[in-house]
Structure formats: structure tokens, C-alpha cells
Amino acid sequence: MRATTFLRLAALLAVTARLAGAQTVAITGGTVHPVSGPKIENGTVLIRDGKIVAVGANVAIPADAQRIDASGKWVTPGFINSATTLGLNEAGGPQFSGGYNDVSANGTNGIAASFEAWRGINPVNTYIIPARQEGVTSVAVAGGNGMISGRIGVIDLVDATTVAELFRSGPVAMAGDYGNPGNGSTGARAEYWAKWRTLFDDVKAYAARRAAYEQGNSRDLAAPRSELEALIPVVNGQMPLALNVDRASDIIAALAFAREYSLKLWITSGAEAWMVAKEIAAAKVPVFTGAMNNIPQDFGALGQRQENAAMLRAAGVTVVLVGNGPGDEASFNVRNIRQEAGNAVAFGLPWDEALRAITLAPAEVLGIGGEVGSLAVGRDANVVVWSGDPFEFGSVAEHVFVRGRTFTSKSRQQMLVERYLTLPPGYRRP
Amino acid sequence: MRPSTLLLALAAVGCASAPAPSTQAPAPQPAGAVAAPAGAPAAAAPIPALVAGATSRPNADPFPSTYAPFPSRPTVIRNVSIFTGAGPLIRNGAILIQDGKVAAVGATVNAPANAVVVDGQGKYVTPGLIDTHSHLGVYPAPGTAAHNDGNEATRPVTAHVWAEHSVWPQDPQFPRDLAGGTTTIQVLPGSANLIGGRSVVLKVVPSRSVQGMKFPGAPYGLKMACGENPKRVYANSGPSTRMANVAGYRAAWIGADEYRRRWDKWLAKPEGDAPGRDLNNETLAEVLRGNILVHNHCYQADEMMQMIDIAKEFGYKIRSFHHGVEAYKIADVLAREGISASIWSDWGGFKMEALDGVKANVGLTHVAGARAIVHSDDASYSQRLNQEAAKSLAAARAAGLTISDEDAIRWITVNPAWALGIDRLTGSLEVGKNADLVLWSGNPLSVYSRAEKVWIDGAMLYDRSDATQRWRTDFELGYVPNAGGIR
Numbered sequence: 001m002r003a004t005t006f007l008r009l010a011a012l013l014a015v016t017a018r019l020a021g022a023q024t025v026a027i028t029g030g031t032v033h034p035v036s037g038p039k040i041e042n043g044t045v046l047i048r049d050g051k052i053v054a055v056g057a058n059v060a061i062p063a064d065a066q067r068i069d070a071s072g073k074w075v076t077p078g079f080i081n082s083a084t085t086l087g088l089n090e091a092g093g094p095q096f097s098g099g100y101n102d103v104s105a106n107g108t109n110g111i112a113a114s115f116e117a118w119r120g121i122n123p124v125n126t127y128i129i130p131a132r133q134e135g136v137t138s139v140a141v142a143g144g145n146g147m148i149s150g151r152i153g154v155i156d157l158v159d160a161t162t163v164a165e166l167f168r169s170g171p172v173a174m175a176g177d178y179g180n181p182g183n184g185s186t187g188a189r190a191e192y193w194a195k196w197r198t199l200f201d202d203v204k205a206y207a208a209r210r211a212a213y214e215q216g217n218s219r220d221l222a223a224p225r226s227e228l229e230a231l232i233p234v235v236n237g238q239m240p241l242a243l244n245v246d247r248a249s250d251i252i253a254a255l256a257f258a259r260e261y262s263l264k265l266w267i268t269s270g271a272e273a274w275m276v277a278k279e280i281a282a283a284k285v286p287v288f289t290g291a292m293n294n295i296p297q298d299f300g301a302l303g304q305r306q307e308n309a310a311m312l313r314a315a316g317v318t319v320v321l322v323g324n325g326p327g328d329e330a331s332f333n334v335r336n337i338r339q340e341a342g343n344a345v346a347f348g349l350p351w352d353e354a355l356r357a358i359t360l361a362p363a364e365v366l367g368i369g370g371e372v373g374s375l376a377v378g379r380d381a382n383v384v385v386w387s388g389d390p391f392e393f394g395s396v397a398e399h400v401f402v403r404g405r406t407f408t409s410k411s412r413q414q415m416l417v418e419r420y421l422t423l424p425p426g427y428r429r430p
Numbered sequence: 431m432r433p434s435t436l437l438l439a440l441a442a443v444g445c446a447s448a449p450a451p452s453t454q455a456p457a458p459q460p461a462g463a464v465a466a467p468a469g470a471p472a473a474a475a476p477i478p479a480l481v482a483g484a485t486s487r488p489n490a491d492p493f494p495s496t497y498a499p500f501p502s503r504p505t506v507i508r509n510v511s512i513f514t515g516a517g518p519l520i521r522n523g524a525i526l527i528q529d530g531k532v533a534a535v536g537a538t539v540n541a542p543a544n545a546v547v548v549d550g551q552g553k554y555v556t557p558g559l560i561d562t563h564s565h566l567g568v569y570p571a572p573g574t575a576a577h578n579d580g581n582e583a584t585r586p587v588t589a590h591v592w593a594e595h596s597v598w599p600q601d602p603q604f605p606r607d608l609a610g611g612t613t614t615i616q617v618l619p620g621s622a623n624l625i626g627g628r629s630v631v632l633k634v635v636p637s638r639s640v641q642g643m644k645f646p647g648a649p650y651g652l653k654m655a656c657g658e659n660p661k662r663v664y665a666n667s668g669p670s671t672r673m674a675n676v677a678g679y680r681a682a683w684i685g686a687d688e689y690r691r692r693w694d695k696w697l698a699k700p701e702g703d704a705p706g707r708d709l710n711n712e713t714l715a716e717v718l719r720g721n722i723l724v725h726n727h728c729y730q731a732d733e734m735m736q737m738i739d740i741a742k743e744f745g746y747k748i749r750s751f752h753h754g755v756e757a758y759k760i761a762d763v764l765a766r767e768g769i770s771a772s773i774w775s776d777w778g779g780f781k782m783e784a785l786d787g788v789k790a791n792v793g794l795t796h797v798a799g800a801r802a803i804v805h806s807d808d809a810s811y812s813q814r815l816n817q818e819a820a821k822s823l824a825a826a827r828a829a830g831l832t833i834s835d836e837d838a839i840r841w842i843t844v845n846p847a848w849a850l851g852i853d854r855l856t857g858s859l860e861v862g863k864n865a866d867l868v869l870w871s872g873n874p875l876s877v878y879s880r881a882e883k884v885w886i887d888g889a890m891l892y893d894r895s896d897a898t899q900r901w902r903t904d905f906e907l908g909y910v911p912n913a914g915g916i917r
Contacts, residue, residue, distance in 0.1 A: 091785050096658065096781035294606055294813075296572055297571050298573060298574075302911075303911050326811065332779040342877030343877060346879070391877050391878075393875065394823075394827070396824075417794070
């Protein structure tokens, strides 16, 4: 009977959510940070059918619009966390004899180019709602370890039962590692980099002589057919290659490799990127980095520092803020991207740049700048109304719109807190 | 897009032999410093001169602290808001530190003419932050196998090992901790073992030896661990189940109690040969005597309840449950039993026993009347305990709880000081206590605030505005660029 009630409630909520999606919503009176333009005091954001249809100080509000009074509040695009494994792991997975972990493919000799981790997302993963409740509306999802760890996809944080409902874009890039010679069965950096060249040469050879390959008329190539196939757009310079690479000299090596092979490069860790900021800026390569790590954790990242983002930005590099600390911002704490942004400000990044680095900058790098990441007419309505400065701990995301919809579903964490706010009657001693 | 270092760290599962001759000068200790845990029996009467290295006596101190306060000048900080850790926020107040102690604190203070004056306009002062759960020095950076010294994962009960013997004082994580306003830490063995060994309380100061960092007067701690980690590490040899975990603790305490009785009997009447020494039981016997505080890594509520019963069975007290992601479920029990909870602001989910982690954990534990503590277990979080407390405070308020800013500051100052048995010495800014304090650029509960100056025992050991004086470990020379802005 309780289950029935629950199902009815769920159905009711679903209906409510659909209705909310169909409505026109006017967010009025707030300080609007469109990111694509200067902030607007006492501005209005008008949402209809999942899209932003008007933004400005003088917006005519339709009579049937549901109004949200945002006076004294801050209105921003939904945040994008661009370095996550959200939905792919819970309760530690097999490593801890627990839940599930679908982050890393086995691949072949460290190459898993055809792997698309996002296809394995569990849409009811319990870390998704907490992220959305703190203003994260989209995330990039990437695979784990290896020389080439797979293709990156982007999802929106809507309530869903299928991956298709979450899916926004992908593959948007190929992820790999250029600094760790332990990957891919190699012993030394230079051997590792030679392996990259051999692989990319073989991708080219395969692409040029597919027919011969199909007839079995080909020399041995460095990877299986599926992987060579998946790498063709990378070698053609169409799909970005997102490399983890930390040591300054390794970054320079990666830039040279990208230049020689005409690759479109992203640097997705870049601990010592600040040391070679000028070269990175000249190559127009974006860097994904955080602001909460200053630990010289290994000999390839001794220069790790919290000013990295600020110094790169000052040098003209496109910066995408992601978690680079230990706080599990890739999964359980995807929500903490705003703390990362706040720390980036504390360590020198201008506030507007920090906001851009978790909204429009990642959207543009991920190739979805025309869809999300700013409050501009025609964009999908991923919008957040904050009680105050979104980077401050005390500020609350009071309304979170994803594709124009808000969600009332509670997180598992909320359910636990509500249960224990007062001791549940069943748990009292007789 | 690095793999979670959290998971990697957790995969690694990461928390007296030569009594000094009685003529030797005692280690520097503030007068009346020894802070015995509440309710602990008084230390046994002094033992008559005995052969060095031959006895297992209470409060033996074979590796005494050689820490002495750094040079300091009388200093007054004016025009600051002061979170004292003891009472309400003092707005626009002042604090005088002199001879290493807090000499005066209030709306106004009288300062001697020679006092250094710091104008703290618009800024905030807090006590130095205290982390009850650190592995600095035993899991240093860089994270090499050569320095992987935090877990003696060779058998499940290793009370004979002392974390201080693994501490590398040149760990570059120490100066970064200090720059984050953290002045005192407890360094623990990891959590691979049921009983992992002795912890040590350190001041976050430069030193050539760990002895030079040891907090004078701080009691030792004992690291115990529940749940998944020990049974995973010893899956093949046992314990491989939670029931064997419990059997393992009990067997250890049975042996320790026998040992303690044998030794206490002999110490009361030292005739004939002394009983044989055993380093493992020596430490455990000290717990049973109340001289060593128990710090128990334990995630689940049900397991904490069992650990409480084990403590009662053998007559020791648990000083603090560490990690305690389910502390909120038994916060009333923790309050009743006088056990503090050293917990994360927002970690959870990374294994089955961490599944029910909630951000309101600290707040829920606090409002139930238990001593709540925000801890780090992490070299990065330990640098921003203020942010962790602020996150916990925000989550508590979002859940509808009423908690003051002052209380949130206590989670990272006087409450951890209590858990470490040093709250009579540090953790709050009260006259006579150690002058361990931090000047923040703004409200420490703001994400934008940074530690500007940090004093330990009245000596300014960190000054953000003066990169030339910054503490750099030996390791950093020639390896880590001196970027000036390094924290």
C-alpha cells in the first residue's frame, strides 16, 4: 500500500514536471550574469519550451508566464563540470567489493579509442541529483586510465531512466595520457611518445588503405581495426585529443606532437602548464585545471600550484575549471565545481573569468557553446537562480532549470537527512 | 581528468624502550601542560630508578619532544573580528600575544610599548586550526613507494608501531598545511589494521626531526579501524569478515589486560626480575590505563555501537570516531557516551560503508549535543579546514538546523583540541593558552578568504606578504619552483 502511494506520488511529480516544462517562465528582478555579455541588474530571463527566449532589463512578460521573483538573487547559466565520471561508479565498485564501476575500459595495449564510457551511465546514479541541486546542469563524462582511454560525451542532469534522455553531445573528444610512461606497456617517456607516433602513423596508413586492410593485405598495425577506425577523426584534426600531461617539458612535447600531426589538442590536467603558458597560448590549446591542488604529488607535477588557472588565463589561455584535488569532484562531489571556482578567484582568477570557466568556456571547448553555457536567446534553458554569490558556501541554488524544466525529486542524501532529523519511530528503543 | 586520487589513497588504505635518565632535563613543556583525558586515572606514582630499556611503565617517553617555541615578539592585532573558539564573535576587537601565550583578548587590550602592532582592519582572527586526522609525513609528497610509510599492513594488530617513526619532516605538505592556517595535526597510521599503532600530535613547524615537531604535553593516540579496510587487506589470512574484526580487537585487549596487570603489579612492588616487555601490549596497556586516547576509524553506525560495547568490556574510552559518515544516525549515543566525531564535510559514496555520507552529518551530530569535528584525512583538505567547516555549516542550515558561525569554528579548533587531549593548551583564544592563531583576509567561512599570517606559540611562522621568509622543506629546494605564491 505504501508502494502504491509512492508510485502515485511519483506519477504526480512526473506530471507536474512535464507541466513545468510546457510553461513559460519569467525569472524577474535578479542580477543576471549571461556570461556572453555584461551582467544585467534587475534583469529578466524568459524561458519557453525549454529555450531561453528573452534576456534583458526590459523584457515583456507574457500574461500566462509563471513568475519567479529573483530580486536580490543571482541568475547564472547552469554550471558545467567538464571532468567527470558521473553515473559510472557508485559504492566504490569491484575495487572495494562494492557497487559498480564502469569508468575504465580494458582496451588493447592501453588503447580504448572506440570506448564511449557515457553509454554505460546509470541514469539513477545517486550522485546526479546532488550535483544538479548545487547548480550543475551538464557534465562531460570520460573514461579512465590508459594511453587512450576513450571518447568523451556530454550529458544534461535531468531525471531520466535512459542514457538517451540524458545525452547532449558526443563524442566531443578523444581522451588520452601523454605524461605517464607506465601506461601502454612502455618503460620510458620517449618510448611512450614513439608509440603514439607509430599509432597515429598506422591510423593514417589504415585510413589510406582501408580496402587493402579489409582484404587482409596489410602489414601489422599498432591497434585493432575498431581502434584505428575510432582514431581517424582525431588524426584528421576533426576530433580534439584531450591529453593528461603535467610536466612542463611533457606539455611542450605534446604541443610539438600535436603540431606535427595537425591535431586539435586539449590539455586536461596541466599541473605545470603555468610554466609554459606562453607556448600553450600561442598554440591556442585550452587547459582544464583546478584551483585546489598545490601538492607536488609526483615527480611529473612538482610545480602544481593553485594559481595555475589565473596565470594561464592572464597569458591568454582558454581555461576550463575542473576539479584537480582529492575531493572526488569527478563523481560524488561533482557539485563542488563552485568551490573550485571560488578558490580560483581566491588565487587570482577574476570572478567573471571563473564563472566563464565553468559555463561558456567549457561549452565552447566541448563544442556546445551554441546550446548551453550562456544566457542568450535561443540557448537551451539551463539556468540557475542563486540566493547569493554562487561560489560562496552559504548560497543556495533555489531554482535549477535544465532544458527549461525544474525538478522536485529528492536526493538519497536528503532522504537520509530527513529520516534522521528526528530519530525514526521504528528506531526508538521500547 | 585524473583518476580519483581519493580512491587511490583509499586503495592503499589511507590512518618505552629507552627511558631517558631521570637526570636529563625534561622536554620543554608549558607549566601544567599535560592534559590527561577527562576521567583518566592519574598517572602512576613515579617508578624508582630502573634499568634503562628494561621497563614497561606508564607514560614512558623514549622519544621526547624537543620542540621549543620559535622566537617571538609581543604582538597586538587590532581592529579585527575574533572567533575565539570560546565565546561569541568579538567584532572590531583586539588580541595581545606575549611570551608565546594569549595575554589579552577583547574589545580593547592594553599592549606594551614595544609590541608589534598588526592592523587587521576588516579581517578576522581564529585560533590555529587543528586537524585530528592527518597522514602528513607518513604519506608524504611526492607519493613514492619509498615513502609509503603509513600502514604496517603485515598483520592485523600492530600496536607496537608508532606513526612518529615514519614521519618525514621534509614532507612539502607541512608548509602548505601551515599556510592554510592549520597549526596542530594528529598524524595517524593508516586504516589497514584493526589496531594500527600509535599516533602522534605535531605542531606544523619546520624541524630536522619529528621530535622537534612533537606537541609538548599531548598524549599519544591509538589508531583502530573498523569495517571494510582491515577485512579487505587481510581477506586471505583473516580477518576476512566483520565478526573476525571484532574477535581480533577482543583478543588483543585480552592480552593487553593480562600484560597491564602483570606490569602494574610489578611496578607497585618491583621485586625480582621485571616481566618481559612487549611493545604491542605496552601501548595497549597504556590505553587501558587511560594514558593513550583511542581514535577509531569507523564509518557505519552499527559498527560504532559495537566498538562502544568493546570499549566498555575492556574498560577504555573511545575519544573520537574518525570518518563516521553515519555519525548522524547515532549522534544521541555519541553525545551520551562523550565520544567526539571527527568527520568529513562532504565525502561519501566511495565504498559500501561510506554510502550514507551526507553533508549535514557534522551539523546533525552537533545539534544532538555530540562534539563535532571537521577533519581532513587529506593533505589538500587539511589546508582548508575552514572551507570544510563552512560547507558543513551551509548544509546544516539548508537542512533547517540552527547553528552559529562560532560553533562552526569550534569544529576545527577547540573540539579537535579536546579530541587530542590538548584543549587546555590550545584550540581557543583565551588568556594563558598557547598563542596559536591565524589572521584571515576575511571571514574564514568565505571561500575567498585566505590565511595571511599564522602564529604558533606567539611566533609568526607564516606571512603571506613575505615570500622570502617562507618555509621551504629540503625536498623543495631545486625541485619545486619557488613561485612566491606557493601555499
